[in-house]
Amino acid sequence: MAKTLYEKVWDSHVVVENEGQAPLIYVDRHLVHEVTSPQAFSGLKVAGRKLRAPEKTFATMDHNTSTKSASLDALSPMARIQVETLQDNCKEFGVRLYDIHHKNQGIVHVMGPELGITLPGTVIVCGDSHTATHGAFGALAFGIGTSEVEHVMATQTLRQNKAKTMKIEVRGHVAAGITAKDIVLAIIGKIGMDGGTGYVVEFCGEAIEALSMEGRMTVCNMAIEMGAKAGMVAPDKITAEYLKGREFAPKAESWEQAIAAWAELKTDEDAVFDASVVLEASDIAPQLTWGTNPGQVVAIDGLVPNPEDESNATVKASIEKALEYVALSAGTCMTDVSINKVFIGSCTNSRIEDLRDAALHAKGRKVAAGVTAIVVPGSGLVKEQAEAEGLDKIFLEAGFEWRLPGCSMCLAMNDDRLEAGDRCASTSNRNFEGRQGRGSRTHLVSPAMAAAAAVAGHFVDIRKAY
Numbered sequence: 001m002a003k004t005l006y007e008k009v010w011d012s013h014v015v016v017e018n019e020g021q022a023p024l025i026y027v028d029r030h031l032v033h034e035v036t037s038p039q040a041f042s043g044l045k046v047a048g049r050k051l052r053a054p055e056k057t058f059a060t061m062d063h064n065t066s067t068k069s070a071s072l073d074a075l076s077p078m079a080r081i082q083v084e085t086l087q088d089n090c091k092e093f094g095v096r097l098y099d100i101h102h103k104n105q106g107i108v109h110v111m112g113p114e115l116g117i118t119l120p121g122t123v124i125v126c127g128d129s130h131t132a133t134h135g136a137f138g139a140l141a142f143g144i145g146t147s148e149v150e151h152v153m154a155t156q157t158l159r160q161n162k163a164k165t166m167k168i169e170v171r172g173h174v175a176a177g178i179t180a181k182d183i184v185l186a187i188i189g190k191i192g193m194d195g196g197t198g199y200v201v202e203f204c205g206e207a208i209e210a211l212s213m214e215g216r217m218t219v220c221n222m223a224i225e226m227g228a229k230a231g232m233v234a235p236d237k238i239t240a241e242y243l244k245g246r247e248f249a250p251k252a253e254s255w256e257q258a259i260a261a262w263a264e265l266k267t268d269e270d271a272v273f274d275a276s277v278v279l280e281a282s283d284i285a286p287q288l289t290w291g292t293n294p295g296q297v298v299a300i301d302g303l304v305p306n307p308e309d310e311s312n313a314t315v316k317a318s319i320e321k322a323l324e325y326v327a328l329s330a331g332t333c334m335t336d337v338s339i340n341k342v343f344i345g346s347c348t349n350s351r352i353e354d355l356r357d358a359a360l361h362a363k364g365r366k367v368a369a370g371v372t373a374i375v376v377p378g379s380g381l382v383k384e385q386a387e388a389e390g391l392d393k394i395f396l397e398a399g400f401e402w403r404l405p406g407c408s409m410c411l412a413m414n415d416d417r418l419e420a421g422d423r424c425a426s427t428s429n430r431n432f433e434g435r436q437g438r439g440s441r442t443h444l445v446s447p448a449m450a451a452a453a454a455v456a457g458h459f460v461d462i463r464k465a466y
């Protein structure tokens with residue numbers, strides 16, 4: 001029977017499937033961070049169990065860490081407890097840990113692929129909703145809860161119900177200056193923040209195939225922001241080129257075998273999806289969110305929506321509520337919206353390409369008066385590469401701050417956070433109320449749009465620069 005990519009990966013991982021029970025699937029790689037692992041490790045301790053496969057478990061610290069100093073003394077007491085607990089647990093259970101001083105430390109969804117931990121056709125889980133990122137390699141990757149983290153630690157398996165399948169095809173090619181972030185925001189704008197609920201989404205079409213691995217990761221990262229369980233892209237030459245020679249990727253003969261196996265990892269021509277969505281790439285303009293969920297998004301040459309134009313009472317009420325929170329009036333041109341903070345980072349947009357894109361708009365310019373802008377590379381390797389290319393100097397000369405790797409201002413869990421009333425151009429993935437700090441307002445954008453906004457002090461249509 002013809003199968004989708006998801007069905008192929010799923011079928012090859014089912015361990016047992018009993019009537020009346022969710023199937024048990026095998027987990028190839030388990031990623032761990034300091035926030036969602038402490039209770040899972042405690043559970044194992046209480047039960048007197050070991051880790052089933054410590055060699056398939058990889059830990060890093062990212063959410064709580066400071067981006068100003070790699071010293072534990074820089075952490076708040078709570079953050080320090082979580083970081084030290086992870087250190088102790090990894091030692092006790094024999095888990096490889098990319099500690100704050102390790103050169104590969106970074107955001108779990110940035111360092112995993114970089115090390116070749118993320119491979120096509122595998123099942124990857126992590127106690128983190130943006131695990132969907134790894135689907136860019138044709139892996140089935142999704143976030144799990146803390147009790148499931150414990151289950152995977154103890155058994156290397158997970159109980160899961162099979163999801164429905166959705167195909168999201170982006171046809172044709174995007175215009176100059178349009179990035180993966182614009183593509184995924186446009187998709188969420190079209191289907192809404194819950195349009196993907198219950199589905200594993202496969203992104204395909206020429207515009208997706210044309211993306212680098214960094215771009216594909218940006219798209220899959222936000223699959224969860226459309227409610228999907230996971231996002232996937234079929235592996236191809238770009239995937240193989242990215243992975244070749246990476247630390248945990250197969251080598252020599254196993255590499256040849258892997259390449260042959262990966263060639264099968266695509267949706268069969270006559271496979272049937274439960275739902276399909278099509279976008280024309282040429283219609284996609286630079287995107288930015290105006291509201292308080294990623295679906296409340298508009299093109300840069302668009303206007304803040306008017307709730308009066310909405311006939312659906314629920315939607316109308318949600319627009320009104322969002323407008324009140326973000327303190328914007330209906331009909332405002334997005335290019336007239338001023339910002340005072342800029343955050344370039346997060347597992348959505350902190351990879352080398354993202355920083356190159358941002359640097360292009362920062363080079364030889366200055367951050368506008370009254371604007372504070374920070375650039376936070378996603379990992380030690382990204383930081384090293386960016387510095388080798390001189391990107392750090394471009395940012396510093398333009399007045400941006402250049403930080404250490406971590407989740408940083410993506411969520412208000414460390415000391416990088418916004419103040420009430422701040423308005424931020426952010427390359428992250430969530431713009432919920434209070435996400436970057438209580439009372440703060442977030443506009444999700446691409447790295448290029450964020451850097452351009454930092455320089456102008458308001459949002460600009462970066463297409464004018466091309």
Ligand SMILES: CC(C)[C@H](C(=O)O)[C@@H](O)C(=O)O
Pocket residue numbers: 035036063127128129130143411
């Ligand atoms: C802290 C963690 C559990 C959380 C998640 O699962 O997504 C975080 O990474 C986020 O982005 O909100």
Ligand code: SF4
Pocket residue numbers: 062063107109128130346347348406407410411428429
């Ligand atoms: S960068 Fe943000 S979205 Fe990504 S894992 Fe960290 S907190 Fe979550």
